Amino acid sequence: MSSLSEESGATGTPGARDVAPRANAGNLHGRAARVLLGVTGLAAIVLAWWIGVALVSRHSALAAQFGPLAAWRTFPALIGEDQLLTHIVASLRRIGVxxxxxxxxGVPLGFLIGRFKALETALSPALQFLRMISPLAWMPIAVMSLGVGDPPVYFLLTFAAVWPIVISTAAGVQQIDARWVQLGESLAATRAEMLWHIYVPGIAAHVLTGVRLAIGILWIVLVPAEMLGVNSGLGFLILDCRDRLAYSELMAVVLVIGALGFALDTAARAVYQRFGAVRERV
Structure with missing residues (x-):
């Protein structure tokens, strides 16, 4: 018996040890393949952009300023003057606020809607009506009510981002397992304990999903919102480049907006995936 166990240990353990390295190697290979495909897709878009501008520029010399090479040559001047960094910081600050x-x-409202059916029935038509109104439609009202500067921008961004957070939070509350709620009530948990130990862990992933969707909407609304009498931000810089007929700089700013939006979405996705992995381990 001892010899059989020794043989099984001698032959089984190395095989088990080989599984993890092979799995890690497979994961790395899959990630490398996805990164390569993503880079290939971006390269194809840039190539199509370059070809399109080259064809149009045969009939209009002005079109050459909208090409990728002209935009790339503009970056050193924008970065060297610290102009670009100042506008990026201003835009990110507004996104954060x-x-x-x-x-x-959004989170408290979504929690209440998901927790109380009668409240959901009462507020659902009004919320759906408001959600379908474009945030940009409120621009004149925001300026007349709040003046020029940051306050109307904050209002428009908040109005644009609150709806996905409300909907995701309400969905998270409604999907909490009723047995967990019954268990907490049977243990005579207080409202604070129920909120912290049952509801918050149950809706956190849904809230993060709503936040990720909200960031995408915020980044889209930000550029036109920063055209409301502010003197900083990427939206203001777009207008400034247009007024100065600096079209190559304008395209460079467009690229910066796309890159920053991609980075924000990647960060939000990483936070969500990390939280989901922690929940699975728990």
Whole structure:
């Protein structure tokens, strides 16, 4: 018996040890393949952009300023003057403030809607009506009510971002297992304990999903919102480049907007995936 166990240990353990390295190697290979495909797709888009501008520029010399090479040559001047960094910081600050206000209003409202059916029935038509109104439609009202500067921008960003957070939070509350709620009530848990130990872990993943969707909406609304009498931000820089007929700089700013939006979405996705992995281990 001892010899059989020794043989099984001698032959089984190395095989088990080989599984993890092979799995890790497979994961790395899959990630490398996905990255390569993503880079190939981006390269194809840039190539199509370059070809399109080259064809149009045969009939209009002005079109050459919208090409990728002209935009790339503009970056050193924008970065060297610290102009670009100042506008990026201003835009990111507005995104952060708008998202914070949206979460401050959206999470409690979504929790109440998901927790009380009567409240959902009463508020659902009004919320769906407001959600379908474009945030940009409120621009004149925001300026007349709040003046020029950051306040109307914050209002528009908050109005744009609050809806996905409300909907995701309400869905998370409604999908909490009723047995967990019954268990907490049977243990005489207080409202604070129920909120912290049952509801918050149950809806956190849904809230993060709403936040990720809200960030995408915020980044789209940000550029036109920053055309409301502010003197900083990427939206303001777009207008400034247009007024100065600096079209190559304008295209460079467009590329920066796309890159920053991609980075924000990647960061939000990483936070969500990390939280989901922690929940699976728990």
């Amino acid at each position: 708008g998202l914070a206000w949206a979460m401050l209003f």
